[in-house]
Amino acid sequence: MKLEVDSAKCTGCSICQLICALHHFKENNPKKAAIRIAKKFPAPGLFEIRVCNQCGYCEDICPQEAIYEEDEVYKINREKCTNCGICVDECPNNALFTHREVDVPIKCDLCGECIEYCPSGALSWSKDEKKEAVK
Amino acid sequence: MNGYGGKIIRINLSEGKVEKSDLDQKFAKEYIGGRGFIAKILYDKLPSGVDPLGPENKLIMATGPLSGVFWPSAAKVVFGTKSPLTGGYADSNMGGFLMAEMKYAGYDMIIFEGKAENPCYIFIDNDLVEIRDASKYWGKGALDVEKEMKEDLGEEFQIATIGPAGENLVKYANISHDFGRQAGRCGMGAVFGSKKLKAIAVRGTKSIKINNIEELVNISKSALRYIMNHDYFKRFKIYGTTDSTNLSLETGFFPTKNFRLDQDEKFKGLRPEFMREKIWVSDKACFACPLSCANYTYSKKYNVFVDGPEYETIAMFGGSCFLKDIEDVQYANYLCDNYGMDIISTAGTIAFAMECYEKGIINKKDTDGIELKFGNFDAVVKIIKKIAYKEGIGEFLSEGCRNMSEKIGKGSGKFAMHIKGLESSAHECRGLPAMLLSYMTSDIGAQHTRSWTIMHDLKLGRNSIEGRAELVKELQTVRPLMEMFGVCRFPWLEMKLDFENYVKAFNSVTGFNYSKDKLFKISERVWTLTRAFWVREVKDFGRNYDLPPERVYEPVPAGVTKGMHLTKDKVNQCLDEYYELRGWNSNGIPTEAKLKELSLKYVAEDLKKLGKI
Numbered sequence: 227m228k229l230e231v232d233s234a235k236c237t238g239c240s241i242c243q244l245i246c247a248l249h250h251f252k253e254n255n256p257k258k259a260a261i262r263i264a265k266k267f268p269a270p271g272l273f274e275i276r277v278c279n280q281c282g283y284c285e286d287i288c289p290q291e292a293i294y295e296e297d298e299v300y301k302i303n304r305e306k307c308t309n310c311g312i313c314v315d316e317c318p319n320n321a322l323f324t325h326r327e328v329d330v331p332i333k334c335d336l337c338g339e340c341i342e343y344c345p346s347g348a349l350s351w352s353k354d355e356k357k358e359a360v361k
Numbered sequence: 362m363n364g365y366g367g368k369i370i371r372i373n374l375s376e377g378k379v380e381k382s383d384l385d386q387k388f389a390k391e392y393i394g395g396r397g398f399i400a401k402i403l404y405d406k407l408p409s410g411v412d413p414l415g416p417e418n419k420l421i422m423a424t425g426p427l428s429g430v431f432w433p434s435a436a437k438v439v440f441g442t443k444s445p446l447t448g449g450y451a452d453s454n455m456g457g458f459l460m461a462e463m464k465y466a467g468y469d470m471i472i473f474e475g476k477a478e479n480p481c482y483i484f485i486d487n488d489l490v491e492i493r494d495a496s497k498y499w500g501k502g503a504l505d506v507e508k509e510m511k512e513d514l515g516e517e518f519q520i521a522t523i524g525p526a527g528e529n530l531v532k533y534a535n536i537s538h539d540f541g542r543q544a545g546r547c548g549m550g551a552v553f554g555s556k557k558l559k560a561i562a563v564r565g566t567k568s569i570k571i572n573n574i575e576e577l578v579n580i581s582k583s584a585l586r587y588i589m590n591h592d593y594f595k596r597f598k599i600y601g602t603t604d605s606t607n608l609s610l611e612t613g614f615f616p617t618k619n620f621r622l623d624q625d626e627k628f629k630g631l632r633p634e635f636m637r638e639k640i641w642v643s644d645k646a647c648f649a650c651p652l653s654c655a656n657y658t659y660s661k662k663y664n665v666f667v668d669g670p671e672y673e674t675i676a677m678f679g680g681s682c683f684l685k686d687i688e689d690v691q692y693a694n695y696l697c698d699n700y701g702m703d704i705i706s707t708a709g710t711i712a713f714a715m716e717c718y719e720k721g722i723i724n725k726k727d728t729d730g731i732e733l734k735f736g737n738f739d740a741v742v743k744i745i746k747k748i749a750y751k752e753g754i755g756e757f758l759s760e761g762c763r764n765m766s767e768k769i770g771k772g773s774g775k776f777a778m779h780i781k782g783l784e785s786s787a788h789e790c791r792g793l794p795a796m797l798l799s800y801m802t803s804d805i806g807a808q809h810t811r812s813w814t815i816m817h818d819l820k821l822g823r824n825s826i827e828g829r830a831e832l833v834k835e836l837q838t839v840r841p842l843m844e845m846f847g848v849c850r851f852p853w854l855e856m857k858l859d860f861e862n863y864v865k866a867f868n869s870v871t872g873f874n875y876s877k878d879k880l881f882k883i884s885e886r887v888w889t890l891t892r893a894f895w896v897r898e899v900k901d902f903g904r905n906y907d908l909p910p911e912r913v914y915e916p917v918p919a920g921v922t923k924g925m926h927l928t929k930d931k932v933n934q935c936l937d938e939y940y941e942l943r944g945w946n947s948n949g950i951p952t953e954a955k956l957k958e959l960s961l962k963y964v965a966e967d968l969k970k971l972g973k974i
Contacts, residue, residue, distance in 0.1 A: 237653035239646035240458075241585070244431040248578055254430055255568035257465060265516070267540040268504055268666045271642040271657040325566065343585055345598070345651030346644070 227298075229277060229336060230352035236273040238263050242340035242349060249339045251328075258325050260334040275348060278321040278334040284313040299336045307331070362386060363572040364426030364870040365394075366467040370490055372483060374556050375416055375475030379490045384469050390873060391960075393845035393883060394425030398470055399441030399452050400890045404964070409897055413445035413548075414530055414555040416476035422463070422561075423470040425847025426871050429461035429569055429648070431581050433588055433858070434849035436460060436647035443898065444547040444805070445555075446532040446706070446761050447782035450894040451547035451805050454844050455521075456647030457539030459563060462519040466565025477557040482522075484514075485563040495559040500525060502699035503537035506560060514562055522560035523550040524701025526749040530554050531759040533706035533784070537698060541655065541668020542647065545703040546808055547783060572872030580865050584858055588651050591856045598644065601654030602672040603633035609676060609787070612819060613922035614796075616681045616789045618735050619712040620778050620912060625920040631679040636687045642666070652851050663692040670694045673809075676787030677708035682715065683735040693741055700749035705808075706761060709784030711744055713762040713777055714754075722771045729753040775911040781806035781895075788815065790909070791917050792823040792925040798833045798935045801907045804891040812836035813854065823922070826931050830938035841884045886959040889943075889951050893964045896950055896973050903948040907936055950974055 240263065243256035251258050261277040280300055285293040292306035293313065307330045314322045314331050323332040341349045362384060371380040392401045399421050411417040420442045427435045438460035444451035463471075466487050477492070480499040484491045498506045503524035510520045520538060527534035527550030534550030535543040544550075553559070571577055588594060597604065609615040610628060617626055629635065640660055645668060646653035659666050670678070670690050678690045697704045711733075717723045718733040725732070729747070731740045731754070747755025757765060762784055766777035778785045783806020790797035795814035803811035812833055821828065839860055843850045846867055852858040864877050896902050909932065916926040940947060944955030950973050956965040968974045 234643075237644045237646035239648070239650050239653060241431075241649055241651065244649060248431060248574070251568075252574060253568040254571050254574070254577075255465065255566075256461075257566045258568070267657075268508060269659075271645075271659065271666050273643070327566075343582065345585070345589055346653065 228352045230350045231275045232348050233275045235346045235348040236275050237346050238273045241343055245339045245343050260332045276321050287316050302330050304330050363570045363872050366464045366469045368468050370471045372473050373475045374477040395423050395439040395847050396452050396841055396844040397887045398423040400887045404890050404894050413443045418443050420473040420552045424460045424463050425845055428847030429464035432866050433584050433852045434650040436849055437847045439844050440544040440549045442552045445551045446548040447806050450891040453544040453546040453549050455538055455542045455544040457542035458648045459519040459538050461648045462563045462565050464569050465567050480557050480559050482560040498559050503701040504699045518562045518564045520562050523553045526700045526702040527554035529751050532761050533703040534701050535703045537701055550701050571870055573869045577869040584862050588856045597855050600633045605672040606633055606675050613920050614789045616787045618683055619681055619716045620789045622789055623918040630685050630687055631675050660688045660691045662688045665695040667691050667695045673787050674704050681712040682708050684738050689738045696745045705786050706784040710758050710762045716776055778910055781906050783807050791913055792922040793818040794826045795829040795832050798829055812840055826935050834942045838881050838884045
């Protein structure tokens with residue numbers, strides 16, 4: 227299963243970010259979310275959701291071998307990670323994030339919390355492996 | 362303190378001084394936040410009789426304990442000041458993302474005082490607060506400056522800014538944020554401009570402390586599920602406030618030609634379905650809002666992007682100024698947004714001038730040669746620009762329709778559609794007695810969001826006034842709490858999310874464990890305090906300031922409400938009942954007993970000294 231993103235439906239409300247940080251950190255702080263929304267205003271007036279599509283590129287390039295795959299989800303080993311930032315800089319989808327209070331990059335673990343409460347249908351589960359998760 | 366950022370910033374622009382202090386717990390517990398904080402500070406700390414555009418006036422930005430929190434539509438920051446347009450108490454709120462950013466930076470409130478020598482903006486990045494030079498942004502449009510500042514500082518910064526209208530002290534200039542959210546009413550932007558303050562940029566990355574986070578998450582998730590399953594959810598999400606255009610036209614409260622409603626015009630080109638097809642680009646939400654009521658649009662004809670038009674814009678430029686093409690309305694919307702002026706007051710003032718022109722009270726010599734007729738789009742475009750830069754007739758219009766009618770005379774006061782100096786929002790009230798009473802008794806002037814009673818009026822009978830005073834007082838008690846909590850009213854108003862949910866969320870966040878009744882008492886205290894502010898600031902304040910323009914006593918000439926009108930007796934009877942319920946005397950002044958009951962004994966002493974009670 228993958229997270230399918232339809233940015234055309236996104237309204238930029240940030241409920242996904244709030245839910246994500248509440249689920250993973252038990253904190254009210256969307257700045258700690260593993261999902262972000264880039265806002266293209268005033269023109270063309272659209273939103274672009276940025277979230278990991280589990281492509282695995284970060285596993286390949288991590289010099290500490292701190293990123294590993296488990297059930298098709300790429301995760302960060304907090305023991306091994308030195309927070310060097312290479313995965314954040316190199317992510318082809320710009321979908322890894324940092325926060326000064328968090329000592330490893332923040333990355334989607336496909337928990338699915340955000341999907342349930344997206345009020346606009348911009349996030350959904352996809353069983354179709356051929357589809358790109360992030361367009 | 363749970364739910365609060367914990368700090369207040371005081372910025373004295375004359376001295377270039379920034380001071381931070383802790384939020385006082387007693388103050389927070391008694392006045393909650395947002396509008397409550399503003400009412401208390403303006404009454405207690407603003408010296409009586411200051412010039413609203415002088416350095417002594419204060420401008421306050423206040424969030425609430427729910428602003429920035431995981432709660433549906435917890436997206437409001439409130440601006441407050443002594444209004445340059447009305448001379449009385451004023452607050453105006455905006456959605457977007459600024460309130461959340463302020464809280465994540467750790468601030469509940471920012472108080473601006475004094476006047477800078479040169480154009481400046483306030484830069485806030487978590488603990489760092491600086492007054493910075495804004496000369497490169499001065500003179501530029503609000504939308505343009507927001508874009509430029511985001512490019513300069515980073516996308517993550519949330520920006521609030523004024524346009525040229527604010528710099529030029531147009532009395533209804535606004536403060537703009539998120540490319541189309543505004544603190545629109547009462548001239549907040551002019552007060553920014555008078556202090557040479559162009560903008561504020563905020564970034565915060567901290568977490569908001571929550572008293573019981575698991576409880577909050579459960580309540581919020583259930584509120585979100587409730588909203589997303591509501592029958593009206595999908596339609597409101599698509600059309601937002603523009604859905605009111607249909608309701609307004611079908612039930613006859615569209616303010617056609619300066620609220621005259623003298624012809625049965627269907628305005629097919631302004632309908633929400635047509636607008637959606639013709640100019641819609643995306644649905645745009647404020648922070649944590651499932652409703653995304655804003656329609657972001659693009660006009661091919663004028664090549665501009667706009668957040669809107671909303672119902673008020675459609676009804677004021679479309680109905681009141683009689684522009685029947687949605688793209689013309691959208692372009693007028695764009696001009697007002699970029700110049701930074703309140704659309705309701707701008708269009709209301711233009712429509713008033715149009716009626717004066719049509720009646721021959723003013724002529725081409727007065728209008729700089731412009732043919733200021735209803736429906737003349739080119740005239741509207743020219744006049745908007747003249748207002749923003751106070752050129753020629755624009756300077757006269759920049760004062761608002763009350764001041765204009767006082768200068769013009771010749772009976773024009775009868776159709777100057779304002780209350781307390783604030784141009785009326787877009788509801789023609791001759792068949793809406795409770796809505797009229799809402800406008801009359803609103804504590805900032807004729808603004809629709811203080812209590813919106815249309816559905817009640819339609820249900821209870823449009824010619825009866827029974828029970829309306831009670832209804833208005835009740836709504837005016839719930840409503841202010843939304844802006845004290847720092848949330849938008851729409852989940853409660855449009856999705857009927859029960860107020861008990863808000864009480865639970867408030868208590869989960871703060872741990873105050875307040876009952877609904879306790880919150881209502883606080884709300885009544887705040888409402889009474891703002892009334893006392895008017896009594897103190899406006900010498901002859903009383904019942905006369907609550908009375909509507911005489912147009913409401915003339916029968917509606919055409920359309921579905923043809924013949925409807927209210928009599929002076931009925932209007933006064935509504936006020937009598939309302940004052941009695943409020944514990945105010947027959948002139949609308951709070952009584953000593955009521956002030957004491959609300960723990961406002963010191964206010965009673967003030968009003969006694971002034972000879973008001």
